[in-house]
Amino acid sequence: MLPRFWWSPLLCIGLLACNPQEQDRKTVTEPTVAQAADGDHMVSINVTDVPRPAPVAVPAKDRDWPEVVLESGQAWISCDTDYGGEAGDGIALEALDRSTIEAALAPCTERGLLRLRYAGKINPSFAALMTRLAIVADAMDIDRRILDLDSSGGQVEAAIVAGDSIGESGWTVWVREGSICHSACVFVLAAGDNRLISGQVGIHRMMRISSTATSRAELNKELQEVYDNVKDYLQRNGVAVGVADLMMTVPNRSVRLLSTGELKQFGLDGTNAVQDDLERIKQMRKCGDDFVRRKDAFLLAFDRDCKAEGADLEAVNACGQALKERFGFPDETCPDESPLSEIDTALLALPPLPAETATTGDRPAPVAATIR
16 A cells, blocks of 8 residues: 555645745645745746747757756656655756757656656746757657656746746646745646646745836836736636735745645646646547547546545556446557556556565655546
8 A cells, every 4th residue: 555645645836935945844734824935035037038938849959059057956867756766866967958968868768758856946947958858858759757846936937938848848747745836836837737746835926126116006017017927827727817816915925835625726736727628629639529528437437436545556557447448448549548548658657665665654655647
């Protein structure tokens, strides 16, 4: 029995930039306002300085990439979902040039899975990291991608640029137990095709760099354009704009941690609703209406019958496999689109537990891609 069931992590939301130190990660009763670190806030840059996203798909293999140094953050590449074994978070990514990224991802081609562990600030170099990883992963046919995120926040505009890249390149965003996603990090979280959260996520107001405001009215006017961009971004990722409205009420020296219920209410828990609609449209075109109806019925039955509180991963998998025959899967016309196709594409099963630890509960919470 695994120590915790993976499809219902304890979620808490965020848009802040507090320091990722242990005192900022303590367990709290939700909902809550925690104290942010002094001098460490979510910031917005001037509109004229907003970075523009590089195209995600770049066919030229020998593209000359400008030099970018990863600032205020660290990145590791793993080809496994399990961070509790000897490999841990994988190999540190030392640079962001193409040859270094290709070498880091090469071991992941066999399984077709990469996990990026990122701990640090959301800034333009993080946005460049996400874009470049997607380009190389596309070229190497690594289609299953997990962003294992631990960030206290950073720059709003950089988060949106990174999020747009993530949204176009098929990532699951994971905030694992002991990690945080505060402040501008929530925009990155919003962009994932799926969001899996066991750590803390929190929101607060943003600060505007180089503000010339001398009154509340002037400050509100300066921020309004930024908030309009934020709301547009949230809408295109299937997230309620109420997140931005609530954010406005929380002082930037505090963090408002959102409850599991609030995360579901705002559309930040689980499958990205816009991506889900897009996938359904594509599947209708490719596989037909009957396929989509059967798949919807399967997913409802899977949620009802297989995701029992406390069930371990093996039991969930077995239940799902048994349901497939009942609903006519795998489908002969669209086998790759069928649910659970990764086990016959969506459940990333972990290696078996060693015998001596199988019942100890020492294993970290696993991550699994949400079934489509």
